[in-house]
Amino acid sequence: AQSVTQPDIHITVSEGASLELRCNYSYGATPYLFWYVQSPGQGLQLLLKYFSGDTLVQGIKGFEAEFKRSQSSFNLRKPSVHWSDAAEYFCAVEVPGGFKTIFGAGTRLFVKA
């Protein structure tokens, strides 16, 4: 069965610094890959998703993610973090033709001034 690992439970970065959140998945082929963000007290919002093609995907709010097949990874990046980016970030996978989305445990991002 497919699974998603987010190895960092929480990360703290300074405002203006770059950010990389890690995500590894387990699946025999290439699944659909997603990153969602959850602000405190809110539901989840899609940042970006990857199906196929260009392995660098651009999303909303200045985020991007890179799919690396050889490493089964889909890491999320942002060149300069803003205080409003403090939230929880979830990586997720969906098997093509399947109907359920498996979420990672999430990484909570703290931004310090």
Add this chain to the structure above:
Amino acid sequence: DSGVTQTPKHLITATGQRVTLRCSPRSGDLSVYWYQQSLDQGLQFLIQYYNGEERAKGNILERFSAQQFPDLHSELNLSSLELGDSALYFCASSERTGNGETQYFGPGTRLLVL
């Protein structure tokens, strides 16, 4: 605002009771998903409906059931509640299903079982 509405926002009940959570999907979305989010289990997929029919099941307990009505709104029924059922329950909707659809999440229903 995702366009997905969930009621109630908060629910406090006692062990052994039964509750119903309601979800209205975005206009035009045929697919509804239910998730449970708790501190120890994270975000767990429970069940999905597409145009009134059950499409996929995840880690949903037998005490829990759901349905999607002809007007496409959905209800999640939780019965014989236990303390461990306390969690945030999210509903999400998407236009179609099975092809990496973007899911739009509601604000959630926070359930507290005392």
